[in-house]
Amino acid sequence: MKVRFAPSPTGALHIGGARTALYNWLVARGSGGSLVLRIEDTDRERSTPENVAQIIDALEWLGLDWDEGPISQAERGERHRAEIARLVDEGHAYEDEGAVRLRVPGEGATVVDDVIRGEVRFAHAAIDDFVIARSDGSPLYNLAVAVDDRDMDITHVVRGEDHLSNTPRQLMVLKALGAEPPTYAHLPLLHGPDGKKLSKRHGAASVGELRAAGYLPEAVRNYLALLGWGADATTTFFTTEDLIERFSLERVSRNPAVFDEQKLRWMNGRYLRELEPGELARRLAQLHGDRPGLVEAAGAAQEKLQTLADFWPLAGFLVERPREIDQRAWQKVMGDGALDRLAEARAALAAVDPFEREEVETALRGVVDRLEVKPKDVFQPIRVAIAGTTVSPGIFESVAALGRDEVLARIDAALAQRP
RNA sequence: GGGGGCGUGGUCUAGUGGUUAGGACGCCGGCCUUUCAAGCCGGAGGUCACGGGUUCGAUCCCCGUCGCCCCUACCA
Numbered sequence: 001m002k003v004r005f006a007p008s009p010t011g012a013l014h015i016g017g018a019r020t021a022l023y024n025w026l027v028a029r030g031s032g033g034s035l036v037l038r039i040e041d042t043d044r045e046r047s048t049p050e051n052v053a054q055i056i057d058a059l060e061w062l063g064l065d066w067d068e069g070p071i072s073q074a075e076r077g078e079r080h081r082a083e084i085a086r087l088v089d090e091g092h093a094y095e096d097e098g099a100v101r102l103r104v105p106g107e108g109a110t111v112v113d114d115v116i117r118g119e120v121r122f123a124h125a126a127i128d129d130f131v132i133a134r135s136d137g138s139p140l141y142n143l144a145v146a147v148d149d150r151d152m153d154i155t156h157v158v159r160g161e162d163h164l165s166n167t168p169r170q171l172m173v174l175k176a177l178g179a180e181p182p183t184y185a186h187l188p189l190l191h192g193p194d195g196k197k198l199s200k201r202h203g204a205a206s207v208g209e210l211r212a213a214g215y216l217p218e219a220v221r222n223y224l225a226l227l228g229w230g231a232d233a234t235t236t237f238f239t240t241e242d243l244i245e246r247f248s249l250e251r252v253s254r255n256p257a258v259f260d261e262q263k264l265r266w267m268n269g270r271y272l273r274e275l276e277p278g279e280l281a282r283r284l285a286q287l288h289g290d291r292p293g294l295v296e297a298a299g300a301a302q303e304k305l306q307t308l309a310d311f312w313p314l315a316g317f318l319v320e321r322p323r324e325i326d327q328r329a330w331q332k333v334m335g336d337g338a339l340d341r342l343a344e345a346r347a348a349l350a351a352v353d354p355f356e357r358e359e360v361e362t363a364l365r366g367v368v369d370r371l372e373v374k375p376k377d378v379f380q381p382i383r384v385a386i387a388g389t390t391v392s393p394g395i396f397e398s399v400a401a402l403g404r405d406e407v408l409a410r411i412d413a414a415l416a417q418r419p
Numbered sequence: 420g421g422g423g424g425c426g427u428g429g430u431c432u433a434g435u436g437g438u439u440a441g442g443a444c445g446c447c448g449g450c451c452u453u454u455c456a457a458g459c460c461g462g463a464g465g466u467c468a469c470g471g472g473u474u475c476g477a478u479c480c481c482c483g484u485c486g487c488c489c490c491u492a493c494c495a
Contacts, residue, residue, distance in 0.1 A: 008495045043494055099493050117424070126422040126491080134493040141495050165423055165490030188425075195487065226431065226443090233433035234442045253432075256488065260430050263444040273457080304456045314455080333454095364453090379453035391455045 001033035002155045005059075005066070006073075006145070008040045009051035012206040013058040015259055016160060016190040016198060019224045023187060024158050025064045026225070026247040036152055037069035042144050044074065058207035062217050063240070068152070073144050076151075080139035083147050083177060084132060092176035098135030102143075102172060104128065110168035115156075115185040115249045122168040130169055142166060146173035154182050158249065161186045161256075185249045188228050189256045198259055205259075214287060214308030215264065219271040223264045227257045237270070269306035277302060284308055291319040296401035300393040315393050318401050322388035325414065329390045333380040339415060341371060342381040346411045349404065357400040364396065385414035 005021045007013060013021075028035040037059070041047035056070065084100055087093040093102045105124045112120045132143035139147075149157060149170075164186045174181045192198045198205050210220055222238055230253075231238070231246045238246070272280065277299035284298055285291075287308050297318035301311055316322075348363040368378050379395045386407055392398055399407050 006495095010495075040495060046494070097493090101493095120423070122422070128491075130491095131493050136493085138493085140493070145495090160489090161424065162489050163495090166495090168423095169490095186424085189488070191488080193430080197488080223431095228431090230432055230442095232442095236443055255425050255427095257432090258430060260444070263431065266444060269457080303458090306456090368453090375453050377453095383454065387454095389454090393455085395453055 001027060001031040002036070002153055003028050003033065003158055004036040004038050004149070004152065004154050006038040006040045006159070007055050008043070008046075009048060009055060010043065010046040011051060012208055013055045014198060014206050015210070015224070017055075018058065018062060018207050018220070019190065019227055020158065020160055020187060021059060021064050022062070022221060022224050023229075023247070023249075023252070025066075026243055027156065027158060027249065028067070029244045030247055033155075034067035035065075036071065036154070037066040038071045038073060038148060038152070039069075040141070040144070041072055041074045042139060042141060044138075047074070054208065058211075061211055062207060062221065071148075071152075073148060076144070076148065077139065079151065080144050080147055081133075081137060084137075084139060084143060087132070087173075087176055090176075093132060094129075096129075096131075099131045100133035101129040102132050102169075102176065104130070104172060110171050112164070112167045112171065112184055114164070114167075115183060116252050117164070117186060117254060120164065120167075122165075127168060132173065142169045143173055146170045146177065146179075149182055150174060150177060150179040156183045156185060156249075158185045158187065161189050185252070187252060188254055190227060191256050191258050193258055193260070195258070210264075212287075212309075214310065215268050216271050216283065216308075219264070219268040222271075223267050227259065228253050236267075265306045272305050272308070273302060275302070284311055288312070293319050293401065293403075300397035300401045304393060314391065315398075317387040317389075317392065318398060321406075321410070325384060325388045325417075326390075329384045329388065330417075332390060333384050334414075338377070338381040341367070341373065341378050342385060342411060343415060344371060345378055345382055346408060346415070349399065349407060349411075352404070355400060355404045357396050360399045361396040364399075381414075382411070386410045 003024045005024045007017050007021075024035055027033070039052055039055075041052070052070070059066075084093065087102065088095065088100060091103075093100050104127050107124060109121050109123045112122070114120055130142060131140055133139055167184055167186075171181055190198050207220075218240065221240060221243065225238060225243050225247065226236070229247065229251055231251070275283070277295055280302055281295040281298040284294060297315050298311070300318060301315035304314055305311055344367050345364060348367045349360070352359045352363045364378060364382075365375070368375050371378065380390065382399065383392050383395055384390060386398065386402060
């Protein structure tokens with residue numbers, strides 16, 4: 001099998017495009033075939049090199065590679081013009097006010113045999129003679145796609161359903177060219193929560209935004225694969241190898257899907273928890289830069305993260321001293337003898353050796369027992385003192401991750417605020 | 420307007436001419452518990468778009484209606 005992913009560089013790579021790329025990639029890798037990356041940039045007005053670079057960057061981040069390309073469709077203009085001239089010479093097309101139109105028969109129909117949708121019939125009577133070349137001679141989409149798919153020996157065209165209605169036109173170009181058509185598979189479109197076409201208004205809609213929001217490429221692959229496809233009734237998690245092995249176009253669903261970021265967040269959290277702390281720290285560093293103590297902080301925060309971006313608000317205090325203590329947090333836990341308990345905890349922590357999670361826990365629970373108070377009466381003041389808020393990773397791992405000197409310094413600073 | 424596609428709980432989906440219509444996210448409750456999560460347990464939520472028809476029996480087959488989306492560009 002030979003497939004192609006053919007984005008138009010008129011914007012960033014969207015989730016829908018990413019899924020199309022993924023499905024093409026899975027088909028190619030699963031069949032031992034190849035994938036062509038073709039940039040459909042015949043619209044010189046809207047296509048930009050920046051967008052091409054961004055699309056390539058997004059594909060690389062997603063871990064999707066290709067065997068040929070990127071091929072610029074615009075650079076194949078001579079090839080397209082030659083075929084347009086041939087179509088005119090052979091009477092399949094004609095000039096009309098400078099532009100060139102393909103002759104569409106007045107009767108009969110063109111049938112698209114789609115892997116996902118079955119046979120779809122388009123009566124010629126409903127299709128006008130369409131333009132294949134502008135009056136300046138430059139080729140248009142339907143012509144360029146047909147010529148390129150033929151020239152590149154594409155066997156399967158896997159693309160969004162928005163192209164289904166264009167398919168009979170491409171089939172007619174192919175026929176006029178005397179070429180065998182490829183097999184088609186039109187994927188259901190992706191919509192936003194309001195049922196409308198996905199756009200910026202729907203949150204993280206491009207691959208770049210997903211990346212910046214702290215999603216892992218492997219989680220995005222898994223989630224995207226499930227948007228319009230399922231292997232069976234119950235399997236939700238697929239390694240990429242599973243996907244390559246089990247994916248099939250025949251099982252792609254026909255109805256449009258809504259991108260649900262909440263489900264992606266959940267799935268991403270599951271993938272995040274599977275990572276070794278060192279690996280998690282490496283991913284965090286890629287996104288926000290490396291810091292001393294990042295591995296310890298990552299380990300402490302890991303079980304509470306859904307995205308890499310969640311790390312900072314939750315556990316940023318582990319790698320960077322908070323500028324100030326949240327007033328509401330202070331008022332909530334620092335009343336009623338809390339500072340005395342905090343002082344007790346400080347004394348206990350000063351004596352902990354080695355300063356590891358287990359020893360920290362033993363010492364702090366000892367304080368709780370000695371004072372005959374509830375655990376939170378001791379733990380929350382510590383939390384507020386070191387984190388500046390009432391929410392943080394587990395207190396023992398947080399204290400251990402911070403190290404004795406820093407913990408004592410922050411507690412001392414808090415104690416100094418005593419009225 | 421014309422042509423085309425789609426229609427299973429809020430969302431992603433499995434499924435079959437006869438099952439209590441299955442799973443997941445989300446939601447609610449409980450357990451756990453140092454906060455928040457995670458995890459575990461339990462629960463609510465579906466007239467399978469609607470109306471006809473075929474059939475002993477339709478979510479599944481046929482027809483119609485409605486809704487949503489796509490194409491109908493010298494965009495892709």
